[in-house]
Amino acid sequence: MVxxxxxxxxxxxxxxxxxxxxxxxxxxxxxxxxxxxxxxxxGFEGAGNKALQWxxxxxQVTGLKVAVEVATPVHLEECLKNDIDMVWIGARTGVNxxxxxxIAKALKGVNIPVMIKNPVNPDINLWAGVIERIINAGISExxxxxxxxxxxxxxxxxxxxxxxxxxxxxxxxxxxxxxxDPSHIAGSRELISQICQQAIDLDMNGFMIETxxxxxxxxxxxxxxxxxxxxxxxxxxxxxxxxxxxxxxxxEKIESLRKEIDEIDYQIINMLAQRMDVVKEIGQLxxxxxxxxxxxxxxxxxxxxxxxxxxxxxxxxxxxxxxLEALHQESIKIQSKE
Ligand code: PEP
Ligand code: MN
Numbered sequence: 001m002v003x004x005x006x007x008x009x010x011x012x013x014x015x016x017x018x019x020x021x022x023x024x025x026x027x028x029x030x031x032x033x034x035x036x037x038x039x040x041x042x043g044f045e046g047a048g049n050k051a052l053q054w055x056x057x058x059x060q061v062t063g064l065k066v067a068v069e070v071a072t073p074v075h076l077e078e079c080l081k082n083d084i085d086m087v088w089i090g091a092r093t094g095v096n097x098x099x100x101x102x103i104a105k106a107l108k109g110v111n112i113p114v115m116i117k118n119p120v121n122p123d124i125n126l127w128a129g130v131i132e133r134i135i136n137a138g139i140s141e142x143x144x145x146x147x148x149x150x151x152x153x154x155x156x157x158x159x160x161x162x163x164x165x166x167x168x169x170x171x172x173x174x175x176x177x178x179x180x181d182p183s184h185i186a187g188s189r190e191l192i193s194q195i196c197q198q199a200i201d202l203d204m205n206g207f208m209i210e211t212x213x214x215x216x217x218x219x220x221x222x223x224x225x226x227x228x229x230x231x232x233x234x235x236x237x238x239x240x241x242x243x244x245x246x247x248x249x250x251x252e253k254i255e256s257l258r259k260e261i262d263e264i265d266y267q268i269i270n271m272l273a274q275r276m277d278v279v280k281e282i283g284q285l286x287x288x289x290x291x292x293x294x295x296x297x298x299x300x301x302x303x304x305x306x307x308x309x310x311x312x313x314x315x316x317x318x319x320x321x322x323x324l325e326a327l328h329q330e331s332i333k334i335q336s337k338e
């Protein structure tokens with residue numbers, strides 16, 4: 001658990017928050033942003049170097065380890081000079097390979113844990129690229145932090161969770177711990193607990209949660225910060241899960257259901273191959289007869305007919321729509337090659 005305010009604002013704010021978090025007994029690292037990247041100029045841009053001393057005081061008084069965001073080699077150097085225990089690369093820095101490269105170079109020969117937030121763009125390779133650069137710099141303790149993504153679609157979230165991206169990251173890098181930052185995903189307090197529960201259900205390995213002793217007075221991200229008391233309350237209501245069932249019979253049941261899934265997946269893939277063969281044959285006929293590949297009426301009929309069937313069988317409409325569209329696109333591609 002990494003908890004603490006979005007920004008370091010004053011010695012009192014840091015100490016009050018940190019002491020309450022220490023008391024909570026569930027926090028491994030105290031976080032605070034010192035150099036704040038803001039979307040537009042003119043806002044509070046962080047307390048800067050002087051906050052490093054405030055964090056030293058927090059460490060001394062509470063015994064908590066401290067973590068700070070670094071965006072440049074100079075930030076990193078300042079952190080190392082001031083006994084910061086862990087650093088993280090932010091979502092805006094991660095999008096720029098030049099910046100990441102500079103930080104990676106500065107990390108060579110340094111032994112400090114590094115958290116890597118997903119870059120704001122929903123692109124798994126961009127995130128993986130930052131992680132690879134930091135691994136190549138020789139850092140052994142790395143945590144990926146899922147903080148949601150910028151998308152054009154409107155949603156209740158400040159940053160769309162797009163859970164499929166951290167899941168794919170876990171698939172590609174099974175030994176990399178992935179922790180969830182529900183604060184930046186949510187953008188508002190009310191949504192934080194449901195995101196935490198989802199993260200637990202998806203076997204995420206930890207949390208970074210913005211916490212402030214007076215959230216409403218916070219100079220940055222005030223709507224999404226919670227009090228240390230709210231953090232304790234949140235923690236007590238989460239339902240923690242394990243990878244394995246308590247009873248052997250249940251494990252066996254899950255195993256046998258998984259075999260069923262495997263079987264169904266093979267059938268689906270075989271049938272997809274059959275479908276594509278038929279599509280190809282139709283494509284040849286269309287070509288011989290000089291008929292257009294796209295037949296919008298036919299496509300509309302298919303679409304409505306399959307969506308209706310799916311509805312009757314309880315399949316989510318949006319999901320089925322995506323699937324049918326992918327199928328149709330692929331069919332057109334195949335026929336275009338004929
Ligand atoms: C932060 O953690 O306060 C922060 C700026 O986050 P992000 O880089 O995810 O936007
Ligand atoms: Mn923040």
